[in-house]
Amino acid sequence: EVQLVESGGGLVQPGGSLRLSCAASGFTFSDHYMDWVRQAPGKGLEWVGRSRNKANSYTAQYAASVRGRFTISRDDSKNSVYLQMNSLKTEDTAVYYCVRDGELSGVYYFDYWGQGTLVAVSS
Amino acid sequence: DIQMSQSPSSLSVSVGDRVTITCRASQGINNNLAWFQQTPGKAPKSLIYAASRLQSGVPSKFSGSGYGTDFTLTISSLQPEDLAIYYCQQYYAYPFTFGGGTKVEI
Numbered sequence: 001e002v003q004l005v006e007s008g009g010g011l012v013q014p015g016g017s018l019r020l021s022c023a024a025s026g027f028t029f030s031d032h033y034m035d036w037v038r039q040a041p042g043k044g045l046e047w048v049g050r051s052r053n054k055a056n057s058y059t060a061q062y063a064a065s066v067r068g069r070f071t072i073s074r075d076d077s078k079n080s081v082y083l084q085m086n087s088l089k090t091e092d093t094a095v096y097y098c099v100r101d102g103e104l105s106g107v108y109y110f111d112y113w114g115q116g117t118l119v120a121v122s123s
Numbered sequence: 124d125i126q127m128s129q130s131p132s133s134l135s136v137s138v139g140d141r142v143t144i145t146c147r148a149s150q151g152i153n154n155n156l157a158w159f160q161q162t163p164g165k166a167p168k169s170l171i172y173a174a175s176r177l178q179s180g181v182p183s184k185f186s187g188s189g190y191g192t193d194f195t196l197t198i199s200s201l202q203p204e205d206l207a208i209y210y211c212q213q214y215y216a217y218p219f220t221f222g223g224g225t226k227v228e229i
Contacts, residue, residue, distance in 0.1 A: 035219075037167075044210065044221055044222075045167065045221040046221070047212075061217050063218045064218065097167070102172065104172070109155070109172040110214070111169050111172070113166045113169065116166050
């Protein structure tokens with residue numbers, strides 16, 4: 001059974017930093033791309049970024065709203081993906097979801113979601 | 124960025140109804156379109172990918188269709204557990220973008 005468990009959320013002041021973790025199990029983690037998606041309170045879904053797999057050099061892609069402030073990394077030996085968030089703003093307040101990607105003919109799509117972790121940025 | 128628009132934004136239905144939700148992309152996205160279901164207080168759940176392929180374990184009452192810019196999600200016979208917000212998402216180009224959601228309620 002695929003499981004994704006996020007942790008590391010909490011309350012942080014504007015300008016602060018936080019590191020989210022996502023522990024994966026039930027599948028061969030190193031084969032998969034992984035994404036982060038967030039949802040502000042009462043709002044819709046917003047893609048944050050993607051980590052490609054080892055076969056694609058672990059490269060990452062980011063939404064413009066977080067580029068230069070957020071960094072996605074992964075440790076395949078720990079079956080984990082991370083989201084380092086720096087220079088946090090109040091508008092970064094959201095539930096952050098870790099998402100596994102499936103693949104069809106070289107195109108990667110979201111298939112499994114974690115339960116999410118809440119990040120609140122406030123003074 | 125590719126804009127995704129959904130209609131309607133909300134839908135009042137009865138148990139047993141057939142429900143259709145529409146999603147339109149601001150430019151062609153081939154079939155790189157997914158649908159997600161989010162029940163109150165829960166994480167989103169993947170329903171459909173590649174516009175019409177059911178995710179593993181998703182009941183066949185859900186179906187998707189479309190190509191290019193226009194897509195639909197259909198629920199053949201709505202049940203109480205289907206009350207949720209449904210989102211479409213394009214993964215044709217970065218940044219990936221979502222529709223604003225369709226709230227299905229009784």
